[in-house]
Amino acid sequence: MWPMSNTRVRGAAAYWPAAGLLGRVDEADREILLGLGHGVVYPAGQIAIREADTSDYALLLLGGTVKVTAHAQDGREALLAVRMAGDLVGELAGIDGQPRIGTVTACGRVLARYILRSELLECTKQHPAIGLALSASVVAKLRTATGRIVDFTGCDVLGRLARILHHLAVIYGRPGRNEAQLPLSQPEMATLVGAAESSIHKALRALRESGAVVTGYRRITILDLDHLARIAVEAAPPEGVAAGPAGSPAISPNT
Known part of the structure; x- marks a missing residue:
């Protein structure tokens, strides 16, 4: 310091x-x-x-x-x-x-x-x-x-990742812009979402292929917030199908 x-x-x-x-x-x-x-x-x-x-x-x-x-x-x-x-x-x-x-x-x-x-x-x-x-x-x-906790119940890894990224972009992005950049590595995204890194890698690939995001070293750039929001809603698994494999996301309001 x-x-x-x-x-x-x-x-x-x-x-x-x-x-x-x-x-x-x-x-x-x-x-x-x-x-x-x-x-x-x-x-x-x-x-x-x-x-x-x-x-x-x-x-x-x-x-x-x-x-x-x-x-x-x-x-x-x-x-x-x-x-x-x-x-x-x-x-x-x-x-x-x-x-x-x-x-x-x-x-x-x-x-x-x-x-x-x-x-x-x-x-x-x-x-x-x-x-x-x-x-x-x-x-x-x-x-x-x-x-x-509520949003992630019954939601697959892609849906959970899309919701987390959308939330952070809305909170910290510039008002009126449909894009944002977040300084997150893949391991950090995995712990935020509560998923294995391999699952995050697959979810990010899907988001990239959809045109919603691009990724770089320790950062992810959201190109289309509206599209990301649609993915977040549509990516939930069918009724009765369990959520992603690696447990629950880490949750805490503060330090």
């Missing part, structure tokens, strides 16, 4: 997705949030928050992407979520002071504000609109986690 002098630096996002904390507040409250804590830079691969740690700071993401992971009882690592600019991560420990439930790792260069629990709580007391926005963002993550 490297210190950063201010928030107006190269690599910060040019806009804030509506689903993230920064996208839920007005300009005045956004400036207040951007003034909290101090700026930090995480290089690719660095752990920003570690599972089971008792630290209580939160990170307000300004640029880049992080992944949230946790270890299952059998030792396997599960990818719980992907978070991008505008999101607050680590807020559960920042609110209740309990140990971390996941590890946050930089997927590339990440810019953030490092905010102590005491400062975050004081901010929500002094600025009720920020507190409401924070609550709304946590609720949205919980709704997403619940929705994934």
Whole structure:
């Protein structure tokens, strides 16, 4: 982790997705949030928050992407979520002071504000609109986690992958655009979907052949969101046919 002098630096996002904390507040409250804590830079691969740690700071993401992971009882690592600019991560420990439930790792260069629990709580007391926005963002993550459980029931790997990619593109893509780019590797997609990598490889090939996506090293570009949405609906197996082979997807609203 490297210190950063201010928030107006190269690599910060040019806009804030509506689903993230920064996208839920007005300009005045956004400036207040951007003034909290101090700026930090995480290089690719660095752990920003570690599972089971008792630290209580939160990170307000300004640029880049992080992944949230946790270890299952059998030792396997599960990818719980992907978070991008505008999101607050680590807020559960920042609110209740309990140990971390996941590890946050930089997927590339990440810019953030490092905010102590005491400062975050004081901010929500002094600025009720920020507190409401924070609550709304946590609720949205919980709704997403619940929705994934419901959506994935009885859905094959292709359908589950299409739904995950569509959801992430809608949340983090530019408004009004029918395409988006996501920094996800095939192993990460496999853990998000709850499928074997070989199954993800086949599903991606089907999506590529349909013209919905193109893939590259650690990234997937969605070319047609509407087409992807149709695939997500149509790819469910016939009634009575079980879902994909590799178990349930990893689900968690937060860290």
